[in-house]
Amino acid sequence: MPEHLRADAQANRDRLLEVAATAFEREGANASLKAIAAEAGVGIGTLYRRFPNREALYIAVHRQEITRIAARADELLAAHDPLDALLAWLEEFAEFLGAKEGMSEIFRTVMADGQNPFLDLRALTNDAVRRLISAAAGDGVRQDLEPLDVLTAVHGITLATRDPGQLERLIRLLLAGLRSS
Amino acid sequence: MPEHLRADAQANRDRLLEVAATAFEREGANASLKAIAAEAGVGIGTLYRRFPNREALYIAVHRQEITRIAARADELLAAHDPLDALLAWLEEFAEFLGAKEGMSEIFRTVMADGQNPFLDLRALTNDAVRRLISAAAGDGVRQDLEPLDVLTAVHGITLATRDPGQLERLIRLLLAGLRSS
DNA sequence: ATGGTAAGCGGAGTCGGCTCCGTTTTCAAA
DNA sequence: TTTGAAAACGGAGCCGACTCCGCTTACCAT
Numbered sequence: 569m570p571e572h573l574r575a576d577a578q579a580n581r582d583r584l585l586e587v588a589a590t591a592f593e594r595e596g597a598n599a600s601l602k603a604i605a606a607e608a609g610v611g612i613g614t615l616y617r618r619f620p621n622r623e624a625l626y627i628a629v630h631r632q633e634i635t636r637i638a639a640r641a642d643e644l645l646a647a648h649d650p651l652d653a654l655l656a657w658l659e660e661f662a663e664f665l666g667a668k669e670g671m672s673e674i675f676r677t678v679m680a681d682g683q684n685p686f687l688d689l690r691a692l693t694n695d696a697v698r699r700l701i702s703a704a705a706g707d708g709v710r711q712d713l714e715p716l717d718v719l720t721a722v723h724g725i726t727l728a729t730r731d732p733g734q735l736e737r738l739i740r741l742l743l744a745g746l747r748s749s
Numbered sequence: 750m751p752e753h754l755r756a757d758a759q760a761n762r763d764r765l766l767e768v769a770a771t772a773f774e775r776e777g778a779n780a781s782l783k784a785i786a787a788e789a790g791v792g793i794g795t796l797y798r799r800f801p802n803r804e805a806l807y808i809a810v811h812r813q814e815i816t817r818i819a820a821r822a823d824e825l826l827a828a829h830d831p832l833d834a835l836l837a838w839l840e841e842f843a844e845f846l847g848a849k850e851g852m853s854e855i856f857r858t859v860m861a862d863g864q865n866p867f868l869d870l871r872a873l874t875n876d877a878v879r880r881l882i883s884a885a886a887g888d889g890v891r892q893d894l895e896p897l898d899v900l901t902a903v904h905g906i907t908l909a910t911r912d913p914g915q916l917e918r919l920i921r922l923l924l925a926g927l928r929s930s
Numbered sequence: 931a932t933g934g935t936a937a938g939c940g941g942a943g944t945c946g947g948c949t950c951c952g953t954t955t956t957c958a959a960a
Numbered sequence: 961t962t963t964g965a966a967a968a969c970g971g972a973g974c975c976g977a978c979t980c981c982g983c984t985t986a987c988c989a990t
Contacts (some may be wrong), residue, residue, distance in 0.1 A: 572860070577968060600946065606957055611970030616948065680911050713922070721919055724909030728901045730861050738902055745926030755937060757984060781976065792940030830984065 573587055581607045581618050589629050597626055597670025623677045626713050627686050630671070634689050637664055643695035650704035654746075658722055661693075665726040666735060672726045679723065693719060701746075708747045718746070762799050770810045778807055778851025804858045808867050811852075815870050818845055820879035827882045829858075831885035838881055839903055841918050842874075846907040853907045860904065874900060882927075889928045899927070900924060 573581060589609040591599040591648060605615040619625035627634075640660060644653035665672045678686050697715035705711055721742050727733040754762060768787040768789040772780040782803060786796040790918035798804035808815075821841060825834035846853045859867050886892055904924050 571901065574967060585859045595843055598946095601948090602946065605970095612948080613950085613970050614948070614968075617968075619950095622947085694839070714918075717915060717922070720909045720915060721922065724905030724907075724919070725902065725909040726905075728857065728860070728905030732875060734901060737895075737898055738905070740972085741898070741902065742922070743926075744924045744929035745924075748901065748925035748929055757986070758938060761938090781974065782978090786940095793978080794940050795938075798938075802978085866970085 575616075580608070580610050580614055584610065584618060584625070587631055588625055591624060592629055592668075592731070597622070597668065597674055601625070619679075620742070623674050624685070626671075626674045627678060630668075631689070633664070637661060637687075637691060638692040638696040641700055645700065645703055649707070651707040651709070652711065654700045654704050655739070655743055657696070658718075658743065659736070661719075662726050662735055662739055663741050665723060666729070666732075672723065673721060676727065678719070688733055708749075710746055710748065714747065718742075752848075756797075760793050761789070761794055761795055765791065765799060765806070766810055769806055771806060773810060773849075776847065778803070778855055783805070794884055797826055804855050805866070807852075807855045808859060808870070810848075812870070814845070816873060817871075818842060819873040819877040826841070826881065826884055830888070832888040832890070835881045835885050835890065836920070836924055838877070839899075839924065840917070843903050843907050843916055846904060847910070847913075852899075853904065856904060857908065860901070891927055891929065894927065899923075 572578070584604065588599075588604050591604050591607070600689070601615055602612050604625075605612045608615075615625070620627060637660065641653070643659050644656050647653070648656065665675060678684060679690065694715045697718050699713065701709055701711065701713065701718070725735060725738045726743065729738060750754060754761070765785065769780075769785050772788070773784050782796055783793050785806075786876065788794045789877075796806070800809060820842065822834070822838050825837050828834070859865060860871065874910070875896045880898050882890055882892065882894065882896065882899070906916060906923065908921045910919060
């Protein structure tokens with residue numbers, strides 16, 4: 569395996585990401601990959617060689633956005649009480665997962681797989697939660713919880729919820745659980 | 750729409766359910782419907798006429814089992830403290846959803862659709878939760894929660910969780926939330 | 931008993947995901 | 961500049977979901 573992609577391959581990869589971004593935007597995470605390949609002017613085989621499954625392509629497209637969410641934790645902590653920051657972040661994260669059609673399902677696969685090329689993203693969000701929880705120690709938030717468990721809880725809520733009102737209620741219920749002695 | 754199925758249709762339906770039961774058992778909820786139809790000796794069209802989608806067939810196969818779970822609420826209430834009963838039921842329900850490969854995903858579709866022929870099952874489980882919550886009023890369980898929200902929370906947990914230990918922890922976290930003032 | 935028809939049937943057809951492999955292209959060593 | 965092999969390409973091919981519609985069959989009214 570070479571260090572860098574061949575020039576033609578790199579160009580194709582870039583074009584795929586570009587086309588995929590607008591396709592996912594337009595049609596959600598279940599956009600036809602065949603169509604994306606065609607619009608990018610490559611064969612379906614080329615798409616799959618570069619991105620071995622739908623999840624890989626989808627996450628590659630949204631890499632920046634996810635990094636951004638993780639970074640939001642510090643912004644929120646700087647601007648609000650720790651408890652408010654925690655709640656706000658959980659809500660933003662939930663909204664992010666829920667807003668894009670299919671994003672939540674994609675996350676499911678990504679989270680489940682232990683040896684994928686997205687472990688860095690998982691670590692980023694994981695650390696964000698850890699910081700938020702630590703900061704809110706003085707507000708009665710339990711310190712014995714795995715950040716990944718909290719992340720999973722929010723994720724689960726976005727998976728099972730359809731109605732935004734219900735999502736809001738369940739996030740608050742989760743927060744209540746986090747504050748239980 | 751006739752009251753009863755024609756004799757041949759009824760026989761085919763029965764055979765489909767029988768075959769589907771073993772197929773789902775063996776291969777999980779994503780068993781090939783084409784294969785099920787073939788094994789039942791009918792065309793794929795016949796399967797889809799009777800069960801308009803995978804979910805319909807899957808739930809039809811598991812109808813008894815779901816009814817059974819709902820009924821467990823009363824058994825548990827009769828045998829344990831209300832709080833223990835509530836926890837035990839939530840765990841049983843979660844285990845049920847998590848045990849069968851794909852069941853949890855099927856539930857997702859069923860829960861989301863407001864006009865399906867499974868509303869009775871939803872009502873059954875909903876009432877089970879309502880009774881459990883009411884009974885545990887004296888143990889500090891909040892009475893201002895929609896049973897459906899609680900059900901959704903458990904469901905979400907089973908959707909997002911892979912590891913049984915994590916599932917157990919999240920159920921307990923949920924219970925803690927239920928008891929917060 | 932039989933004839934008309936609603937009910938039921940089946941599988942060809944369409945579409946999308948994903949794989950596999952024979953062909954083409956890049957690129958760097960000589 | 962040539963050249964050969966690693967890298968990349970593309971699309972045919974397979975599979976499964978689900979639909980659609982022309983053909984068949986049960987069954988009831990006569």
